[in-house]
Amino acid sequence: MALETWLIKVKRTISKHPNHKSNVGILSFEIASLMTKLLHLWNSLSDKAIIRLHNESIPFEGVTKLVSNNELFLLKLACAELVENIKLVAKSISRLSSRCQDAKLRCFDQCFDSFTDSGHDFHLWALSSNDMEAKNKKMATLIAITATLYKEMEELSTMENNLRKCNCFSMKDQQRLYCQSQEVKHLKQKSLWNTTFDNVVSILVRAVFSILARFKLVFGLGFFKSNSNFLKPPLDTLGASALxxxxxxxxxxxxxxxxxxxxxxxxxxxxxxxxxxxxxxxxxxxxxxxxxxxxxxxxxxxxxxxxxxxxxxxxxxxxxxxxxxxxxxxxxxxxxxxxxxxxxxxxxxxxxxxxxxxxxxxxxxxxxxxxxxxxxxxxxxxxxxxxxxxxx
Incomplete structure (x- = not known):
């Protein structure tokens, strides 16, 4: 009976966390896209990008003529868009974090909200600029390998489909197919495909926390609380008329x-x-x-x-x-x-x-x-x- 009780507990645990120690697999492509967005967000908050925003974008003649000549209003527009992008990325990370084994990662939602509201980073996920740059290089490498995997998987699929259409295929065709499948297998081992949810989400949460910290440093808690409705275009704009x-x-x-x-x-x-x-x-x-x-x-x-x-x-x-x-x-x-x-x-x-x-x-x-x-x-x-x- 004791053994049966123990087995029941194990089954319940597995059913509760079905992805325990599992790899991200096909989700690697979505995650690679998410990492790309994180890199883009970090670059959007660089010193160079912020200087460009203040010195070129906001005072640009076309902006002042057609959008607004109110500098504070335009700054709020820029901040609102960045905030919305950060929130969207955080929402995607939250969906992935629910598959993690690590309890801290599964609580990403609450941690993110806490950091947003009070600035408390309980798990010290926010990285310094230098550490974030190193993390960016790692993400860029993973993105590149995963992109290559996607390309090679498409090539493998094309080869398989072409061979299915043939009544017979040569030994050379079989060899090419085998080599291509081995290449795909090799890339899966090196790319995000073979990475666990815990490892991937750990990278993502540190990146988004670092981006949020950078945003607060550049703009301040007040700008981050900008309402997303601020991005809704007024009725007299081209955006409102879908033109x-x-x-x-x-x-x-x-x-x-x-x-x-x-x-x-x-x-x-x-x-x-x-x-x-x-x-x-x-x-x-x-x-x-x-x-x-x-x-x-x-x-x-x-x-x-x-x-x-x-x-x-x-x-x-x-x-x-x-x-x-x-x-x-x-x-x-x-x-x-x-x-x-x-x-x-x-x-x-x-x-x-x-x-x-x-x-x-x-x-x-x-x-x-x-x-x-x-x-x-x-x-x-x-x-x-x-x-x-x-x-x-």
Whole structure:
């Protein structure tokens, strides 16, 4: 009876902690992506990134024209986005920590909340900057190996599928398949795949605690408590109307056309007009009313329009390109955990919080200028051809 009682207790313990001493396996790819986000967050809080935020991002002309010229408001926007990203990463770590054997790791939620509210780091998980840099190198290595594993597993799957389709395959094919499977097996041993939940989560919790400590050092407890609702775009913004990405693509298209107006055909012009929102179409019609009948043959006016469009693009174009970068870096389809994002683009540097009316006015101005330059180029070309025909 004593033996049976003991076995029952063992079974209950195993059922309560089914992943006892288990490896992360297929979850290694999700964890590699999570580590990449942690590295990105740490880089976002570096001295270089903070200096850039204060000296370049917040005072940038496009931001002050379309988003806000209130420095404190913009700083709160940046902090709110960073806080939200830290919280999202912590939520993912919490799901993994529930699979750990170590009781301290299983209590990650409570520890994180305590550190957030009171600054108490009971388990001393927060690392110094030097130790965190060393930890980052370890994570980067694990990310790279796990990314290679993912690639080789895809290759193995492709080879297996191809061989299944064949009625017969050679000894050479079998050898290639065997070598590929051995490579995958080897990479599993070296990568996150073969790491226990306790070991992985131990790395993750130390990283996120270090990031949180760094955030408090840079910004202070008050900024971290920023409400995530602060990131909700006001009703008069492109983000609220779900037009930020569409307008970004429109601006980039205009940028290309303005650089090479002589390459714009009637079909391209009509296609551009067809993708314009109704508000911009209406504004454009009002601006062009009464001038379409006049010949665009004033070279001085063409120079003035080129200069005006160049100035607008100098502050509007970066917001559009940043919008695309921000979207791609956070898109599941574009996410590659083997590559850190090349930039630390924040939402305030995009069109997301841009005032819709002001953004549309700037776009309309570009369209009016492009219309004149396009007509001027056609007029000059027609005159050149006419003069040539007279000589012939």
């Amino acid at each position: 930020a990405l569409h307008y970004a693509n429109l601006i980039i298209t205009l940028e290309k056309m303005i650089r090479s107006p002589h390459l714009i055909g009637l079909a391209t012009r009509d296609e551009l007009y067809s993708i314009l929102p109704s508000t911009i179409r209406s504004s454009l019609r009002g601006r062009l009313k009464g001038i379409l009948g006049f010949i665009a043959d004033d070279p001085l006016l063409a120079v003035e329009w080129r200069s005006a469009m160049g100035k607008i693009l100098s502050w509007l174009s970066p917001l559009a390109h940043n919008m695309i970068k921000w979207q791609n870096e956070r898109s599941f389809e574009h996410w590659d955990f083997n590559l850190l994002p090349k930039t630390n683009v924040l939402l305030l540097e995009t069109l997301f919080f841009a005032n819709k009316e002001k953004a549309e006015a700037a776009i309309t101005e570009l369209l009016v200028g492009l219309n004149y330059i396009w007509r001027f180029e056609r007029e000059m070309t027609a005159r050149t051809l006419f003069e040539c025909s007279k000589i012939v």
